[in-house]
Amino acid sequence: QVQLVEFGGGLVQAGGSLRLSCTTSGGDFSTYAMGWFRQAPGKDREFVAGTNWNGGITTYRDSVKGRFLISRDNAKNTVYLQMNSLKPEDTAVYYCAAKYGGSGRDRLRGEYDYWGQGTQVIVSS
Numbered sequence: 782q783v784q785l786v787e788f789g790g791g792l793v794q795a796g797g798s799l800r801l802s803c804t805t806s807g808g809d810f811s812t813y814a815m816g817w818f819r820q821a822p823g824k825d826r827e828f829v830a831g832t833n834w835n836g837g838i839t840t841y842r843d844s845v846k847g848r849f850l851i852s853r854d855n856a857k858n859t860v861y862l863q864m865n866s867l868k869p870e871d872t873a874v875y876y877c878a879a880k881y882g883g884s885g886r887d888r889l890r891g892e893y894d895y896w897g898q899g900t901q902v903i904v905s906s
Contacts, residue, residue, distance in 0.1 A: 782807050782808075782893040782895075783805055783806070783808035783813070783879055783894070784806050784807050784895070785801060785803055785804070785805050785809045785877050785878070785879060785895055785896060785897035786803065786804050786805075786897055786898070787802065787803045787875065787876065787877050787898065787899060787900040788801070788802045788803075788804070788900065789801040789802050789900060790874075790875060790900030790901045790902045791901075791902070791903070792903045792905065793867055793902075793903070793904055793905070794818045794876075794904070794905050795867060795869055795904055795905065795906050796866060796867065797867050797904075798863070798864060798865045798866075798867065799861040799864045799867065799902060800861060800862070800863045800864070801817070801861065801875055801877075801900060801902075802850070802859055802860075802861055802862065803815070803817075803859065803860045803861070803862075803877030804857070804858055804859045805858045805860075805863075805879060805895075806858065807877075807882055808882065810855055810858040810897075811834050811835070811855045812834065812877070812881060812882065813834065813851060813879040813880060813881055813882075813883065813894075813895075814831060814832065814833050814834060814880045814882070814883025814884060814885050814887055815831065815832055815851075815853060815860040815877060815878070815879055815880075815883075816828065816829075816830065816831040816832075816877065816878045816879075816880065816883075816887060816888075816893060817829040817830045817831070817851060817860075817862045817875060817876070817877055817878075818872055818875070818876045818877075818890060818905045819871075819873035819874065819875045819876065819902075820874050820876070820899075821872060821873040821874075824873075826876065826890055827842065827893060828842055828888040828889070828890070829841070829842055829845055829849065829862070830842070830845065830849055830850075830851040830862060831851065831882055831883070831885050831886060831887055831888065832851045832852070832853055832860065832885045833883065833886075834855075834883075834885075834903055835853075835855070835883025837885075838884065838885035838886065839851050839885060840886045840887075840888065842888075843865055844870075845864075845871075848864065848865050848866045848867075849862060849863065849864050849865070850862070850863040850865075851863075860877060861881045862875070864875075864902070867902075868904060869904045869906045870904075871902065871904050871906065872902060872903050872904050873901075873902060874899040874900065874901050874902075875899060875900050875901075875902050876896055876897055876898075876899045876900075877896070877897045878893035878894075878895065878896050878897070879893060879894055879895040879896075880892055880893045880894055881894050
């Protein structure tokens, strides 16, 4: 059983930055593609970014391209989401997820095997 724990959420002004971290345990981290999703109140959970097992492949939703960066450190069993130029519409609970053997281009929620509990990000205008 793989467990994921997110860190780094908080309140930030528009234009600011935050870095989210997600640390895993209970599995071989390097065998999992990792993804970040988010869910705003009253909305469906949506894909934000994904990466393959070694960070060589990354995928982003269009609205965060050029502002967010996903990366991973397999030695630390951790995936990161660096979020820059934040906008109020980025406000959501952010979740990390793991997909065994994934490609790094996996955008569908149902493709992922394990999920963290989420961390709240609030961007004030």
